[in-house]
Amino acid sequence: MRRKLYLLLLAPFWLACQPNGSDQFGVDPAPIAYNDEALASKKSFCSDANCDNPYSEEHYKYNSAGKLARVDYVYQVAPGKLELSGYTEYIYDQGGLLTRKIRYGKHGLLTGWITYDESDYEYVNGTLKTERTYFNQHNPDKKIPTGVITYEFRDGKKIGQKWYDAQNNLMNQVVYGYKNNVLNRETWLGNKDNVTRIFQHTFAGNRRQIGEYMPNSNEQVALIEKAYDIQGRLSTQETKVSNPLLCIMTPGMIRYSY
Secondary structure: OHHHHHHHHHHHHHOOOOOOOOOOOEOOOOOOOOEOOOOOOEEEEEOOOOOOOOOEEEEEEEOOOOOEEEEEEEEEEEOOEEEEEEEEEEEEOOOOOEEEEEEEEEEOOEEEEEEEEEEEEEEEOOEEEEEEEEEEEOOOOEEEEEEEEEEEEEOOEEEEEEEEEOOOOEEEEEEEEEEOOEEEEEEEEOOOOOEEEEEEEEEEOOEEEEEEEOOOOOOEEEEEEEEEOOOOEEEEEEEEEOOOOOOOOOOEEEEEEO
């Protein structure tokens, strides 16, 4: 809640009309990794381009196999002071497949860390197929199913994802497109296969721009610009909003540390 309020207060300072990106950006990816999944040690959320005073951070810890084991969520409680507000643990089977994810936080007058939402993962021939999500109710304790996410892969790349509610009704879905094995388009659809958003990727060396568009419109309602280091790892991500009434994203800067 604190983060959402903070973002709402900051939003007016970030809102600006954003052009459609530099002419140097094109549809062909450069021959670099564009690795958004590199093992970061920290992700900082900032209100300024230099990220000198982050209002929140995520800290990442990995197990001996190099897989994500825990994410700590810290928020600014005073200028220059960050405090742990919750964390997520990741659990794997003996083969190294992620089987469960549990998020912990504070809950009213209850002491200690309390389980909130969690996910169970199912695989077919080692490929992720289904994620079942739950919310942990307290007083009385009860594990409540909240929905299902299905995944579709082809040649090792994720090409689709669908979200269902607790009654197994389709809510929304996304289809991923690639160029030269690099993600270059995301098409979001509603529960009746109606296109709701399109995210188009363009590239310029170690930078990637992702424009958000409404269906059947050339108006760019927001722009994400990502920069990658010499190893192809994601280093910064800045979101700029030109139409806050239509955009589904929040403006701001994210900086990655390794």
